[in-house]
Structure formats: C-alpha cells, structure tokens
Amino acid sequence: MKFHIMTLFPQIIEAYMSESIMKKAEEKGNIEYKTWNIRDYSESKHKKVDDYPYGGGAGMVMTPQPIVSCYNAVVDDLDESLKQDKKPKVIYLTPKGKVFNNDMAIALAKEESLILLCGHYEGVDQRVIDLIVDEEISIGDYVLTGGELPALILIDSISRHVKGVLGHEESLDEExxxxxxxxxxxxxxxxxxxxxxxxxxxxxxxxxxxxxxxxxxxxxxxxxxxxxxxxxxxxxxxxxxxxxxxxxxxx
Missing domain, CATH: 1.10.1270.20 (tRNA(m1g37)methyltransferase, domain 2)
Incomplete structure (x- = not known):
C-alpha cells in the first residue's frame, strides 16, 4: 500500500509517519508514503495557492491550478501499471464527506495506492473535486483548520488492515x-x-x-x-x- 499525500504542510505528515508503528511499517516495506507540496506546483510568481471566493464571503479558497498540477505530477510518478486503468483513488478530506468508519478502512486497505488531498482555508475550488476527486471523506461532524490530521487518521486506520503492519494481526479480530x-x-x-x-x-x-x-x-x-x-x-x-x-x- 502506498499513500500519496497532497498538502501545503508536508512536515505535519512526515512528523507523524516517522514515529511508532507507522515508521516500523514503512521500514518493513508494508506501506509507503510520499508527500507532495501543492505550493511547489503553483504557477504564480509568489507561489500563491488561494484566492477570494467568487460571490463574496469570508475566507479564502484553494485555487485549482496548483492542485491539479500537483495531481498530474503524482500520476506521472506512478508505476506504469497504475497509469492505465488502475489509477489510485483520490480522496478529498472534507467535513462535507461521508463519515469515515472501520468498514471503509478495511475496504480501502485493499487498494494498491491512494491519493489523499488535504484542503485548507474554506476548502478547494469545486472544479478540483469535479476533475480529480473520486471520494470525499470526513472524520466527523466538526471542522478542522486543514486536512492533514484527517489524512493521518485515514493512513493509520487503513494501514492497520494491511498485512504485516501489526505484530499480532489476530488482535484486529477483537478490536x-x-x-x-x-x-x-x-x-x-x-x-x-x-x-x-x-x-x-x-x-x-x-x-x-x-x-x-x-x-x-x-x-x-x-x-x-x-x-x-x-x-x-x-x-x-x-x-x-x-x-x-x-x-x-x-x-
């Protein structure tokens, strides 16, 4: 299982993934992860990734170009077998999504690779969702400042169902x-x-x-x-x- 995380704050992901069971799972080759800094793909002179919402309103919205360009870079980095009809499912972490549960973790653990999109501000331009997102997932009925914590929750929960990650896999049957x-x-x-x-x-x-x-x-x-x-x-x-x-x- 490989996780691709598109984010504005890769250090948040890397800090968690460098500790405990997640670190051991990566070292054993049971899981892989790679962070992609969305800001790196902005074509703006100042690497801008957000703008004011059309129609007015509070807050800012993440612009589509850096996200879609980042996604294209992720796809280009995939194994050839995944570039054809097996492209990874793209999950956008958002309070508007379906609430995550254990059954979803088990199902997603069967995927070869996942792309997780971490939003910020008031969210992402709807066209990003229309163009690249396969599924919107929420971790609960509340709002956070960004999608990194929800992404880590998915990674942790899903990884537990990947063979070899837990030392005593039979413990899953009693959780x-x-x-x-x-x-x-x-x-x-x-x-x-x-x-x-x-x-x-x-x-x-x-x-x-x-x-x-x-x-x-x-x-x-x-x-x-x-x-x-x-x-x-x-x-x-x-x-x-x-x-x-x-x-x-x-x-």
Missing part, C-alpha cells in the same frame, strides 16, 4: 467495531492498584470463562457507551443466552 461491538476492558500488572483489583476471572487461567467474560463486558460497554451500535438481533444465540444468564437483558 472495537470489528464485530459491531466495543472492545472489552484490559488489565495488566499490578494485580491491585489503589485498592482496585483485576477481575478474578482474568487470573483464573480458564480460557472459556475468560472469553465469556470478555464478550459480556464488550456487549455491556456497547449498550452503555454506544447504544446506537447495539443490535440485539445481530447477536449469536450464545451471546443472547449469556446476557440472560447474567440478567443484563430479559428477552
């Missing part, structure tokens, strides 16, 4: 949202901390009981913290019996 539920609580040493003890079942070594406890806690957490995600009918017969046994739900 929040993977099975429609939030993840169960975790505990580590010490066994007692400020008079709060680790649940006895986790110390028992009884794997079946531990598995049941974790599933029960996962369901209870989802019901409490994200009732919008909880779907009783989607639970297995065993899960429903577990809830009834522990008087969590009476059905």
């Amino acid at each position: 929040s949202f993977t099975n429609g539920l939030l993840e169960y609580p975790h505990y580590t040493r010490p066994e007692v901390f400020m008079e709060k003890e680790v649940p006895k079942v986790l110390l028992s070594g009884h794997h079946k009981n531990i598995e049941s406890w974790r599933k029960l806690e996962s369901i209870k957490l989802t019901m409490k913290l994200r009732p919008d995600l909880f779907d009783y009918e989607a639970l297995s017969k065993e899960d429903k019996k577990l809830l009834k046994k522990h008087n969590v739900i009476d059905k």
Whole structure:
C-alpha cells in the first residue's frame, strides 16, 4: 500500500509517519508514503495557492491550478501499471464527506495506492473535486483548520488492515467495531492498584470463562457507551443466552 499525500504542510505528515508503528511499517516495506507540496506546483510568481471566493464571503479558497498540477505530477510518478486503468483513488478530506468508519478502512486497505488531498482555508475550488476527486471523506461532524490530521487518521486506520503492519494481526479480530461491538476492558500488572483489583476471572487461567467474560463486558460497554451500535438481533444465540444468564437483558 502506498499513500500519496497532497498538502501545503508536508512536515505535519512526515512528523507523524516517522514515529511508532507507522515508521516500523514503512521500514518493513508494508506501506509507503510520499508527500507532495501543492505550493511547489503553483504557477504564480509568489507561489500563491488561494484566492477570494467568487460571490463574496469570508475566507479564502484553494485555487485549482496548483492542485491539479500537483495531481498530474503524482500520476506521472506512478508505476506504469497504475497509469492505465488502475489509477489510485483520490480522496478529498472534507467535513462535507461521508463519515469515515472501520468498514471503509478495511475496504480501502485493499487498494494498491491512494491519493489523499488535504484542503485548507474554506476548502478547494469545486472544479478540483469535479476533475480529480473520486471520494470525499470526513472524520466527523466538526471542522478542522486543514486536512492533514484527517489524512493521518485515514493512513493509520487503513494501514492497520494491511498485512504485516501489526505484530499480532489476530488482535484486529477483537478490536472495537470489528464485530459491531466495543472492545472489552484490559488489565495488566499490578494485580491491585489503589485498592482496585483485576477481575478474578482474568487470573483464573480458564480460557472459556475468560472469553465469556470478555464478550459480556464488550456487549455491556456497547449498550452503555454506544447504544446506537447495539443490535440485539445481530447477536449469536450464545451471546443472547449469556446476557440472560447474567440478567443484563430479559428477552
């Protein structure tokens, strides 16, 4: 998987990608990334990338020429196989887009390459979207000063589903949202901390009981913290019996 990030602030991307799991994933060759400074492709004398909006209004709008020229440079840099019918999907990070979720991360992880466009100011000229953008994605119902943080969130989330990035890939099966539920609580040493003890079942070594406890806690957490995600009918017969046994739900 290779990420091409078109941005006005490549250093933001590079700072994050040079640390922790992302750094290790790149060093192992599981992922690649390249930043493209949109300002470098401006044909303006002073490398201007924004202008006042037609029709008036507050703020500035990113002009189309530097973005499209930057995009063309990205395409020219691609492997020949990707220049034909397999050009990377272009994603524009914007509050107007479809809200990102785990299912989208899994789907995008199957792509060979992605181009992420980071907007700024009031956004980009609509003609950029019409000409090169395949999908508009938001990370939530709020507004940020730029698209770099959303781009990094996509890169991180998508990369976790790329083979070899995580040391223990089986952990993906138990993470929040993977099975429609939030993840169960975790505990580590010490066994007692400020008079709060680790649940006895986790110390028992009884794997079946531990598995049941974790599933029960996962369901209870989802019901409490994200009732919008909880779907009783989607639970297995065993899960429903577990809830009834522990008087969590009476059905």
